[in-house]
Amino acid sequence: MAVTLSPLADGAEQVRAFNRFYTRRIGVLHDRMLGSDFSLTELRVLYELASRGAARASDLRDDLGLNAGYLSRLVAALESKGLLQKSPNPQDARSHLLSLTDHGRQTLQPYDEASRQEAIAVLAPMAEPQRRELLAAMDRISALLGERPADYLLRDPQAGDMGWVVHKQAQLYANEYGWNSEFEALLAEIVASYLREFDPASHRCWIAEQRGNIIGSVFVVRHDARTAKLRMLYVDAAARGLGIGRRLVDEAIDFARNAGYSRMVLWTNKALTDAVRLYEKAGFSLVEEEHHHSYGKDQISQVWARDL
Numbered sequence: 351m352a353v354t355l356s357p358l359a360d361g362a363e364q365v366r367a368f369n370r371f372y373t374r375r376i377g378v379l380h381d382r383m384l385g386s387d388f389s390l391t392e393l394r395v396l397y398e399l400a401s402r403g404a405a406r407a408s409d410l411r412d413d414l415g416l417n418a419g420y421l422s423r424l425v426a427a428l429e430s431k432g433l434l435q436k437s438p439n440p441q442d443a444r445s446h447l448l449s450l451t452d453h454g455r456q457t458l459q460p461y462d463e464a465s466r467q468e469a470i471a472v473l474a475p476m477a478e479p480q481r482r483e484l485l486a487a488m489d490r491i492s493a494l495l496g497e498r499p500a501d502y503l504l505r506d507p508q509a510g511d512m513g514w515v516v517h518k519q520a521q522l523y524a525n526e527y528g529w530n531s532e533f534e535a536l537l538a539e540i541v542a543s544y545l546r547e548f549d550p551a552s553h554r555c556w557i558a559e560q561r562g563n564i565i566g567s568v569f570v571v572r573h574d575a576r577t578a579k580l581r582m583l584y585v586d587a588a589a590r591g592l593g594i595g596r597r598l599v600d601e602a603i604d605f606a607r608n609a610g611y612s613r614m615v616l617w618t619n620k621a622l623t624d625a626v627r628l629y630e631k632a633g634f635s636l637v638e639e640e641h642h643h644s645y646g647k648d649q650i651s652q653v654w655a656r657d658l
Contacts, residue, residue, distance in 0.1 A: 391424060396433065396458050485562065502559060512545065614655065615637075632658045637653050
């Protein structure tokens with residue numbers, strides 16, 4: 351009799367399969383790491399102290415998921431080898447800070463370099479597009495699991511970006527709001543119009559990129575001689591909370607002001623509450639609302655505006 355798994359249980363099996371694959375791929379099941387005399391956990395502690403400079407044992411315990419007694423014994427062993435040292439914690443007299451000694455840093459250095467070379471060996475056989483896709487996927491996994499890398503850049507669009515922007519926004523609004531293909535058609539029309547009518551004096555697009563992955567975008571177009579229009583603001587769900595949306599809006603406002611516009615308008619939807627709050631904080635005011643049925647849903651569209 352076949353066993354039917356729930357979507358959550360089925361997903362759990364996929365996570366477990368990936369974990370088994372990845373641990374085999376990076377070799378963490380070996381008793382010794384990187385040909386050293388250290389265990390995986392010992393090297394993890396040394397790496398953490400090297401990157402942090404100093405840390406409380408309780409922080410290492412929580413962040414590395416270690417048993418307190420086991421960590422205490424491991425720290426004592428590393429201290430006896432002259433690899434780490436304890437010093438008073440100026441913020442809390444009840445605890446000590448752990449840090450590497452000079453001998454500890456010198457001992458770790460060749461293993462740190464060996465780890466870097468192992469990572470290079472994983473990436474080297476890949477073509478550049480594959481490397482970018484892999485690193486972007488790693489960033490996305492980190493973001494979804496709560497580790498949000500803050501490094502990103504804003505750049506001008508490149509060939510192929512516009513199709514990707516339409517794809518990402520159509521997918522996001524379908525997943526989060528249930529909008530149908532009518533909205534994707536609207537996005538494609540906006541992008542096509544931008545490309546056909548582009549004038550660097552009055553039009554601008556910014557692409558937010560993180561490790562080769564597009565995570566946001568915004569457009570400024572000419573509405574009339576004195577009015578700029580902000581269009582298609584988008585931030586990927588996994589990149590929210592980094593201030594990208596606010597920065598995109600600020601860049602759009604600055605460009606419009608410097609381009610000689612005296613006013614900026616935008617169209618949005620009342621259901622997009624995060625975007626609405628962002629526009630309010632950026633100085634926009636609601637000037638018009640309209641009830642209608644679009645994209646397969648009953649909508650309340652809004653027009654917001656501000657002087658520049």
